[in-house]
Amino acid sequence: MLSSARRLCSFAALTLVAAQLAAAPLQKVMLLTGQSSKYHDWTKSAPLMKSYLEKTGLFNVDTVTTPPTGADMAGFAPKFSGYAAVVVVYEGAEWPAATKAEFVDYMKGGGGLVVIHDTDNAFPYWPEWNEMIGVGGWGMKADGSIGARDANWGPKIRWRDGKMVVDATTPGNASHPTRHDFPVVTRDPDHPIMRGLPAEWMHPNDEIYSHLRGPAKNVTVLATALADKAKSPTASGEHEPMLMTITYGAGRVFHTTLGHVGPKDIPPFRPLNCVGFIVTLQRGTEWVATGKVTQAIPADFPTADTVSARN
Template sequence: MRNLILTIVILAQWISPSVAQESEPIPVLIVDGFSNHDWEQTTAVTKWILESSGKFVVDVSTVPSESAEREKWSLDAEPYAVIIQNTNNIDNPGLKWPEHAEKTLEAYVKNGGGLYILHSANNAFQHWEEYDKMIGLGWRSKSTGYALEISEDQEIMRIPPGGGSGTGHGDRFDAVIRILNPHPINLDYPEKWKTANTEVYSYPRGPAENLEILSFAYDLTDTQRLWPVEWVISYGEGRVYNSSLGHLWRGETYPEAYRCVGFQTTLIRAVEWAATGAVTYPVPDDFPTENTRSLKNFSDFPDHLR
């Protein structure tokens, strides 16, 4: 009996570190500081959703608005498993990350770091060639890169530079998201699910390399065609998630697009996948269906984040 107890103690000592390691929260960094969207609230709500899941601890690094201070800002990526990119300079192309920070992000992702491109962040940095490769598709002009469209029989059509139009979107609406490719992020999702008050980008453009489209939707309010909504990209050893989900405009407070259970679930699962390559966060019972939205209560949003 004494030997049995000793064996159990030894096994417990051997197993405990790995169990503890698995239960430790995933370190995530949100980078913000400028955007034509409400980047401050977007960061606050995203951080709250992720940390409320119990799977993440989230820090924030804000790029200074003043040019001299911005040049001093550095991206301290090494401590983090995922970086969430929440800056957008589409209205001010001269507002950029310093070059040394760009190089840091490139090396971080190439060496296996995770990257989540949060909504309008795929509008950013048209000057940055490697960024285009990391995001795969983004908000770009008609002459830039390939646009991807989905046919009625769910085939991917490549529209060459100069064809079609530049990236755009119509009015927001309750889009039905349709799964194109099975993936750990959408495992156990319904084949179709309705999100709330979202934008469907038409003619998303870019290098469109090392890319897998996860889902698509019918553009009800503009082109009446089918376009990608979510896609993942391999960049070196790193995993990148990009989508048009997650719109939060100036003057809104915890809007329906962020209250959507489908969006919140996807955010959590996509960040976990970008960090680990796997997903353990379950699909909740109140996940949306093809015909029914599912929204978190507005009253659950903390007053100090509004």
């Protein structure tokens, strides 16, 4: 028969083991950033992404920065293996071929990628990247001008009559209406990233990326926004994809087209402070990292009528 002291010790040991089992290890996330075009500013957006991810208590975020614009990229060779997800805030020079090849291997082998806003403008001439992101915008041409992604890059993705449509016929390449507040509409309420979110929620002062083009393969549209001609005469008039997932090999991709921050913007950055942006980023990152979402929907999530910000 155990003495009461020894019984207490055994109980304490069991409690400790249970606590260790309950506290899952943090997922390792790489935040890869370091260059933007003249229209965006990673120095403003990337630190916010890191803080949003760490606030979940689920992720340990390492920031990896490329050489600055114009500098030699030859030595840029981060080790992707070992990371549950790579969150990319980047619109800049090509990575070395070996680094691209390692990233493709990482993704095909079951890696996780999160693509945020202008990140889908990067690497127009990297075919595997175009497959990973599904569709992308603009992109720098060889002569340095903007607008590489045209009809040769593939169709657009639209939401029509209650389903995703691949549109290879309408003209026009990447554009966006003037920034304004708009509703984001949930299109796949059963996806783990979207489960429990409202059917519609207001998102502030952002660019509705429109006419994005690409291979558009293995894409699931999670949420859309109407690029409304009533708000902007040059708008596409289509329900454009705002949140998407893409399957690439055994890898998972979460692509949010939301999140504009320009070099002249001063805080608060309303598109990034939006609770809808923050929560979908947090949930999307968990999903690419683990295939599941364990986070509860916060009480301050925006509604169909009202934006909600964390400053």
